Amino acid sequence: MFADRARIFVKSGKGGDGHVSFRREKYVPNGGPDGGDGGDGGSVYFVVDEGLNTLTDFRNVRKYAAANGENGNKRNCSGKSGEDIFIKVPEGTVIKEVGSGKVITDMSGDNRKFLLLHGGKGGNGNQHYATSTMQAPKYAQPGQPAQELELLLELKVIADVGLVGFPNVGKSTLLSRVTNARPKIANYHFTTLNPNLGVVDLEDAKGFVIADIPGLIEGASEGVGLGHEFLRHIERTKLILHIVDAASTEGRDPVEDIYAINRELEAYNAEISSRPQIIAANKIDMIYAEDDPVARIKAEFEPKGIPVYAISAISGQGLRELLYDINNKLEQMDVRPVVFEQEFFPEFHFDMSSDPFTVVYDEEQSAYVVEGPRIEKMLSYTNLESEKGFQFFQNFLKENGILEQLEALGIEDGDTVRMYGLSFDYYK
Numbered sequence: 001m002f003a004d005r006a007r008i009f010v011k012s013g014k015g016g017d018g019h020v021s022f023r024r025e026k027y028v029p030n031g032g033p034d035g036g037d038g039g040d041g042g043s044v045y046f047v048v049d050e051g052l053n054t055l056t057d058f059r060n061v062r063k064y065a066a067a068n069g070e071n072g073n074k075r076n077c078s079g080k081s082g083e084d085i086f087i088k089v090p091e092g093t094v095i096k097e098v099g100s101g102k103v104i105t106d107m108s109g110d111n112r113k114f115l116l117l118h119g120g121k122g123g124n125g126n127q128h129y130a131t132s133t134m135q136a137p138k139y140a141q142p143g144q145p146a147q148e149l150e151l152l153l154e155l156k157v158i159a160d161v162g163l164v165g166f167p168n169v170g171k172s173t174l175l176s177r178v179t180n181a182r183p184k185i186a187n188y189h190f191t192t193l194n195p196n197l198g199v200v201d202l203e204d205a206k207g208f209v210i211a212d213i214p215g216l217i218e219g220a221s222e223g224v225g226l227g228h229e230f231l232r233h234i235e236r237t238k239l240i241l242h243i244v245d246a247a248s249t250e251g252r253d254p255v256e257d258i259y260a261i262n263r264e265l266e267a268y269n270a271e272i273s274s275r276p277q278i279i280a281a282n283k284i285d286m287i288y289a290e291d292d293p294v295a296r297i298k299a300e301f302e303p304k305g306i307p308v309y310a311i312s313a314i315s316g317q318g319l320r321e322l323l324y325d326i327n328n329k330l331e332q333m334d335v336r337p338v339v340f341e342q343e344f345f346p347e348f349h350f351d352m353s354s355d356p357f358t359v360v361y362d363e364e365q366s367a368y369v370v371e372g373p374r375i376e377k378m379l380s381y382t383n384l385e386s387e388k389g390f391q392f393f394q395n396f397l398k399e400n401g402i403l404e405q406l407e408a409l410g411i412e413d414g415d416t417v418r419m420y421g422l423s424f425d426y427y428k
Helices: 171-178 227-232 254-268 293-304 319-331 346-351 373-381 387-399 402-408
Strands: 005-011 044-048 063-065 085-089 093-097 103-107 113-117 148-155 161-164 196-200 208-212 239-245 277-282 308-310 358-362 367-371 416-419 422-425
Touching (some): 005 113, 044 093, 044 103, 063 085, 113 148, 161 171, 171 208, 171 319, 208 319, 227 254, 239 254, 254 293, 277 293, 277 319, 293 308, 367 373, 367 402, 387 402
Parallel strands (some): 044 085, 161 208, 161 239, 239 277, 277 308
Antiparallel strands (some): 005 148, 044 113, 093 103, 093 148, 196 208, 358 367, 416 422
16 A cells, blocks of 8 residues: 555653762762763664665554653763654655644755654753852753654655546556556556556656656546645646546547646645646547547647647557657756645754743834744744745744734734844734
């Protein structure tokens, strides 16, 4: 069973406690403090493993914890640091925080290793607290606590071209003919569960990666059947290749099929539906009608800027022209891979809760001033120039009660709010 989602719990190691002890040497009745430091807790990393292509392993193991740091000991002996853990995932895995659904990191492109949770820092032993007035301190610093998160892992297939189409239109046959992929091919009326990836190699051309996205059904964008799981795989593709049964061997209308799939794509993510599209009118070797159905498809979609190619995945007719046109279009596009931006910052999430902040009205400036360590830290982590960053900023103000405090002070629409050199106009 192909697994493209998993829910797991991760925890870093707790820092070891510092030790309280004093030197006990012969002929030295009042030895000084010699308590050692605690070791640092282990951290949690995610790394890309080229040998993995599913999240199946996470079905059996759902809890991952780094080792705690050891406590300090007498005679200035420091505790051993806990070992880090490295969680291996396939390329294309998007890691989200369960509660908010926000992206923590996308293990794609150059992001091959990601530090998710820091281990707790070990506490200082009492040797650090000796002063001229306190020569025998009986205090040692406890280790910092562990950090923990519940995560949602989603594997989003990385491919240049996504094949879409209703079941049994010839997607698997096409993929097996033009790539090194070997999908199971049969006359199924239900859909394949897992996407098949293959590399298209072309003479005198770079070639590209193509994925047979599992068959769509109407209502997929609303989660009918496995709709969301299927649609998730198309989020990274640069170009969408529609495969339709031009011969209508099963009574389906190819024109209506294309419109139906585009409706599902737009309902799921309008940005995806706006990406370049090409239509492959398949099964032309089985057309026996007097009226040419391919001409009808061309008349409907080529005026909209969507090229239509007549092909036969069985005989290979028309495939060369189709593949080289796809390759040319890809070469003209932005080559940067689709990588999902970070929206949730674990270090900020754990550090901010105890940091203070103030909300006051400054009469001299005629402005409301919000400041404090929590605000300063939030601004350092947030890109306010991006749409997602500004949305995070607004949610932060609401979730931390800052908007409520501003309203309690009598703020009105159009009033100015200042935060460390930044000015905003307030509108409810």
